[in-house]
Amino acid sequence: QRFILDEAGLTVEVEITNADARPAPAGVGLHPYFHRGDDARLTMAADRVWLSDETLIPRALVPASELADWSQGEALSDAPFVDNAYEDWDGRARVDGAGGGATLTAPGVRRAHVYAPKDADCVCVEPVTPRPDALNAPEAEAAGLAARAPPGPTSTSTHFGRRRPTSGSCGRLPAPAGRLRRRRPASAPQCRLGDGAAAAGRRAQIHGGVQARR
Numbered sequence: 001q002r003f004i005l006d007e008a009g010l011t012v013e014v015e016i017t018n019a020d021a022r023p024a025p026a027g028v029g030l031h032p033y034f035h036r037g038d039d040a041r042l043t044m045a046a047d048r049v050w051l052s053d054e055t056l057i058p059r060a061l062v063p064a065s066e067l068a069d070w071s072q073g074e075a076l077s078d079a080p081f082v083d084n085a086y087e088d089w090d091g092r093a094r095v096d097g098a099g100g101g102a103t104l105t106a107p108g109v110r111r112a113h114v115y116a117p118k119d120a121d122c123v124c125v126e127p128v129t130p131r132p133d134a135l136n137a138p139e140a141e142a143a144g145l146a147a148r149a150p151p152g153p154t155s156t157s158t159h160f161g162r163r164r165p166t167s168g169s170c171g172r173l174p175a176p177a178g179r180l181r182r183r184r185p186a187s188a189p190q191c192r193l194g195d196g197a198a199a200a201g202r203r204a205q206i207h208g209g210v211q212a213r214r
Contacts, residue, residue: 029128
């Protein structure tokens with residue numbers, strides 16, 4: 001894992017190398033959380049989504065409109081609870097609001113898992129190569145796991161930057177990197193794993209993708 005910080009933002013490179021003499025399945029993904037304001041919208045074009053059972057195991061692949069279709073920019077406050085993997089993604093996503101926002105680009109990645117809790121101040125858009133429960137997928141299904149022969153690596157490179165607030169917004173400065181979340185009443189909804197990624201990324205702009213390291 002390598003971190004590169006420059007004026008454009010933060011780049012995170014992750015590489016998996018099979019050190020065994022036999023091929024092994026491999027999948028790569030990142031799980032960034034982003035701060036979202038009351039007016040935040042998610043724009044993401046993906047044709048299909050996995051519906052899951054009570055154990056969160058995907059059971060049926062259906063048109064995105066049967067759960068939440070983000071292709072035209074859906075207000076997160078109006079969307080249902082989502083914790084589902086999308087297929088046929090075009091590799092781009094955007095979270096927008098008056099206070100700024102984030103973009104995500106993952107060339108070559110065809111899946112994204114969206115976690116959008118209700119009445120919370122964060123959303124997670126995860127570019128991932130395999131679908132959930134890929135190890136148990138039917139043999140005929142392209143589940144996204146690569147049979148990585150040694151010593152071939154599997155790698156991702158993700159860039160975190162920052163978008164400016166839109167014209168007319170208050171333009172408040174982002175939270176300091178060391179402050180993971182603001183104080184709130186104990187009864188308020190909490191994002192799983194916290195929203196530390198959003199604070200550390202300072203309402204990040206992300207450009208990610210799967211690429212082989214030369």
